[in-house]
Amino acid sequence: xxxxxxxxxxxxxxxxxxxxxxxxxxxxxxxxxxxxxxxxxxxxxxxxxxxxxxxxxxxxxxxxxxxxxxxxxxxxxxxxxxxxxxxxxxxxxxxxxxxxxxxxxxxxxxxxxxxxxxxxxxxxxxxxxxxxxxxxxxxxxxxxxxxxxxxxxxxxxxxxxxxxxxxxxxxxxxxxxxxxxxxxxxxxxxxxxxxxxxxxxxxxxxxxxxxxxxxxxxxxxxxxxxxxxxxxxxxxxxxxxxxxxxxxxxxxxxxxxxxxxxxxxxxxxxxxxxxxxxxxxxxxxxxxxxxxxxxx
Amino acid sequence: xxxxxxxxxxxxxxxxxxxxxxxxxxxxxxxxxxxxxxxxxxxxxxxxxxxxxxxxxxxxxxxxxxxxxxxxxxxxxxxxxxxxxxxxxxxxxxxxxxxxxxxxxxxxxxxxxxxxxxxxxxxxxxxxxxxxxxxxxxxxxxxxxxxxxxxxxxxxxxxxxxxxxxxxxxxxxxxxxxxxxxxxxxxxxxxxxxxxxxxxxxxxxxxxxxxxxxxxxxxxxxxxxxxxxxxxxxxxxxxxxxxxxxxxxxxxxxxxxxxxxxxxxx
Numbered sequence: 001x002x003x004x005x006x007x008x009x010x011x012x013x014x015x016x017x018x019x020x021x022x023x024x025x026x027x028x029x030x031x032x033x034x035x036x037x038x039x040x041x042x043x044x045x046x047x048x049x050x051x052x053x054x055x056x057x058x059x060x061x062x063x064x065x066x067x068x069x070x071x072x073x074x075x076x077x078x079x080x081x082x083x084x085x086x087x088x089x090x091x092x093x094x095x096x097x098x099x100x101x102x103x104x105x106x107x108x109x110x111x112x113x114x115x116x117x118x119x120x121x122x123x124x125x126x127x128x129x130x131x132x133x134x135x136x137x138x139x140x141x142x143x144x145x146x147x148x149x150x151x152x153x154x155x156x157x158x159x160x161x162x163x164x165x166x167x168x169x170x171x172x173x174x175x176x177x178x179x180x181x182x183x184x185x186x187x188x189x190x191x192x193x194x195x196x197x198x199x200x201x202x203x204x205x206x207x208x209x210x211x212x213x214x215x216x217x218x219x220x221x222x223x224x225x226x227x228x229x230x231x232x233x234x235x236x237x238x239x240x241x242x243x244x245x246x247x248x249x250x251x252x253x254x255x256x257x258x259x260x261x262x263x264x265x266x267x268x269x270x271x272x273x274x275x276x277x278x279x280x281x282x283x284x285x286x287x288x289x290x291x292x293x294x295x296x
Numbered sequence: 297x298x299x300x301x302x303x304x305x306x307x308x309x310x311x312x313x314x315x316x317x318x319x320x321x322x323x324x325x326x327x328x329x330x331x332x333x334x335x336x337x338x339x340x341x342x343x344x345x346x347x348x349x350x351x352x353x354x355x356x357x358x359x360x361x362x363x364x365x366x367x368x369x370x371x372x373x374x375x376x377x378x379x380x381x382x383x384x385x386x387x388x389x390x391x392x393x394x395x396x397x398x399x400x401x402x403x404x405x406x407x408x409x410x411x412x413x414x415x416x417x418x419x420x421x422x423x424x425x426x427x428x429x430x431x432x433x434x435x436x437x438x439x440x441x442x443x444x445x446x447x448x449x450x451x452x453x454x455x456x457x458x459x460x461x462x463x464x465x466x467x468x469x470x471x472x473x474x475x476x477x478x479x480x481x482x483x484x485x486x487x488x489x490x491x492x493x494x495x496x497x498x499x500x501x502x503x504x505x506x507x508x509x510x511x512x513x514x515x516x517x518x519x520x521x522x523x524x525x526x527x528x529x530x531x532x533x534x535x536x537x538x539x540x541x542x543x544x545x546x547x548x549x550x551x552x553x554x555x556x557x558x559x560x561x562x
Contacts, residue, residue, distance in 0.1 A: 028389030034376040035439055036395050042436055043402055043410060050413035103307060111304040118308075118315045124541045125319065126497035128514045129533055132521050133318035136325060136530070141333040143321040147313075150336060172314070233406030236499045240521065250408035254503065263416045270409035281404025 054268050065268045081246040086232040089170035097178035105186040119179045131240035165241035170231050178223040185219040225284035249273045325530035345527035362513035366496045369434040377442035385450030399443045408500050415504040425509030433501045438491035449483030486547035493540045
């Protein structure tokens with residue numbers, strides 16, 4: 001827009017418009033100042049301070065704490081367990097959700113509606129509730145074991161306090177998000193493309209791998225990133241269902257800080273987790289921004 | 297791709313068992329007076345443990361603490377976030393996209409690790425165990441819902457309506473109160489419910505910043521779940537979860553893929 005404000009005469013409306021814009025900008029900044037300030041004081045500042053603190057020993061720059069972290073066998077076992085749990089649970093949740101979304105895409109009727117509803121049910125159940133409920137359902141002498149014994153299976157071994165416990169809880173919690181994302185994606189794949197492929201003799205697996213999966217790639221990656229980040233940072237589920245060792249990173253951090261009273265070590269653990277999460281998160285944000293769905 | 301109805305039925309039954317089984321177990325326990333192995337169902341039913349729970353101060357206090365904490369945090373967050381959401385949706389100001397973007401970026405920060413960094417600061421300031429310290433930190437969980445859902449809602453209102461009112465000489469405030477606000481109300485209410493429930497059940501910050509001085513309802517649930525008497529935790533679960541699930545169900549329309557991605561994912 002050319003700046004006509006310098007010429008005198010007949011520019012009153014523009015002056016008003018310019019003042020209006022200035023006011024609008026001020027008002028806008030004033031309105032967003034508080035929540036942005038909250039992010040600044042409670043996310044940015046503590047994070048920057050923590051990262052700096054982990055590199056300072058008695059005022060000197062040092063990476064000794066990180067050497068200690070990466071040389072400690074137990075710590076590394078915990079980190080590895082956390083990442084494996086994230087990877088395996090996220091992939092299992094995605095595979096199951098993809099199956100459910102496929103079923104929903106190609107079927108209709110009351111059964112499909114019920115399955116859709118059931119797949120969204122975890123949205124209404126907070127972590128702490130499902131963790132406790134799974135202890136009671138899958139734990140020793142729980143309802144699941146009782147049901148199995150009703151049909152004659154008596155060799156049930158509970159996953160409670162083994163890595164399978166948190167795995168099942170993570171999969172349970174992470175069904176709705178990919179079902180929603182993938183259903184939305186699959187509904188955009190035209191029936192014609194699928195029918196054409198079928199007419200040409202393509203079998204179901206081929207249609208899956210050559211038509212459906214390529215079109216779902218982005219949705220799958222975004223869903224994977226979100227689920228993975230959620231799992232590696234989770235506390236409640238592994239705290240209530242997991243084995244005492246190895247520990248997932250959040251449980252480990254809580255114990256390091258709360259029971260061992262070692263804030264230095266806890267901060268290093270937190271920074272490592274943040275770095276890993278931000279690599280995955282950076283990828284997620286890049287994908288979101290590229291698709292320009294969110295920031296317009 | 298074609299599946300027989302039989303296949304669908306198997307999927308339905310196994311999903312029903314997996315999705316509802318755990319919650320059904322808890323509901324059964326809450327109303328069971330006696331349920332011993334190997335009985336499939338409780339052998340004696342009743343409200344015995346409900347009455348037992350309500351008579352105890354160690355149970356009532358955390359529930360009241362949680363309700364006060366959650367109400368204050370959610371309402372304060374709403375008061376600061378809703379106007380900001382309006383600004384993000386309707387006003388032009390420098391840095392608007394970057395600032396809006398910072399609310400997505402905040403999602404990628406693992407919460408528990410973040411709370412460790414805050415807890416260390418609070419330890420030094422003597423704020424650990426302080427009610428208001430917990431309120432401020434729990435507001436973080438609300439900000440995400442309270443910025444995203446309302447921003448999308450304000451954007452979704454056709455500007456033509458507001459412009460028509462402007463043309464007829466209405467002031468910005470009048471237009472906002474009479475036209476914009478009523479249309480955004482359902483989304484604002486939904487964001488309030490989602491934020492309220494997520495704060496009410498939040499464990500991480502309560503544990504790192506509130507405990508042991510401040511016991512919230514989820515922390516009580518955690519300690520009860522380790523007790524020998526199963527029913528107490530089950531009663532608390534049913535008591536707290538059922539009203540929340542109903543509220544969430546009412547705001548279901550706003551739990552879209554994107555909303556969940558933003559709110560629940562990370």
